[in-house]
Amino acid sequence: MLKEPKENLNNENNEMEPLKVIQDLPDITEFQAEKSPEEKIDTALKTQDAQLNFREKNRDKKTLSGLKKWIGVATVMGASLLAVGCNAEKPSSGFTDNVHQNVEQRVKNAKAQIEWNKKMRNYKPGSGAKHTAQEMNEGQIVQPIQENNGFNDQNNNIQRPSNNIEQGPSGRVSNPEDL
Amino acid sequence: MVTEEIKQNIIRELGIENLSKEKADEVMEKLEGNIQRTLILEILDLLNLQDQQELNAIIESGDNAKVQDFLESKIAGLKSLIKAVAQSAVKEFKAMAK
DSSP states (O other), X not given: OXXXXXXXXXXXXXXXXXHHHHHHSOOGGGTSOOOOHHHHHHHHHHHHHHHHHHHHTTSOHHHHHHHHHHHHHOTTTOSOHHHHXXXXXXXXXXXXXXXXXXXXXXXXXXXXXXXXXXXXXXXXXXXXXXXXXXXXXXXXXXXXXXXXXXXXXXXXXXXXXXXXXXXXOOOOOOSGXXX | OOOHHHHHHHHHHHTOTTSXXXXXXXXXXXXXXXXXXXXXXHHHHHSOHHHHHHHHHHHHHTOHHHHHHHHHHHSTTHHHHXXXXXXXXXXXXXXXXX
């Protein structure tokens, strides 16, 4: 004898309100696989490569390879094209007007300073360092400076610094029209 | 010559500091190649058919100095073009890799 399935009179447990179901669904973006930075870079390079392949299709191969050779030795560029494109041909002085980079650099410097201080706290000079320090302490300055006469140099051709200290320009602007 | 400092500047500018050294080198090499190819195509776009034929003849002679003289005579502001192409290719790469 077949039993009919029992009807669940309390549907609360099996069925949820439609709105609640939608609300409980995970965000769809969670399912979209985010590309890693490396994959994004590879894709960018491949895209550029494909675009260039398309443009090169109708060009004379000899001209392309000839110009490529010229680029390899061209003096007109002075640096690698990538360096030119990144404005990196000249070594940076370390100065940056980018606020974030500036803060980053200062934090980096402060961390390096702390590291250095930590290391120096435990530093014990070896015998070589002690000996050098002692030598430096006892050593004489080869060209001592005389109190009244500047350098103790007997050669008359050398111009000596004056004993009188003169006031240099203050940098103060008295006349507003000079601004 | 690309010194280590210039290389580090490039890596920072491209935002690829987190990649391994090998991968960063590979990216830089490919991007350099792409910039070169773009530059060649831009140069050819600026030359008319007759100039291109003349250029082919100079290229076949193998004299790179003559190639440069020819291009400088035909393209006003060659240096500026090189800079603009290189910067544009880098900008495009950065936008796509974002």
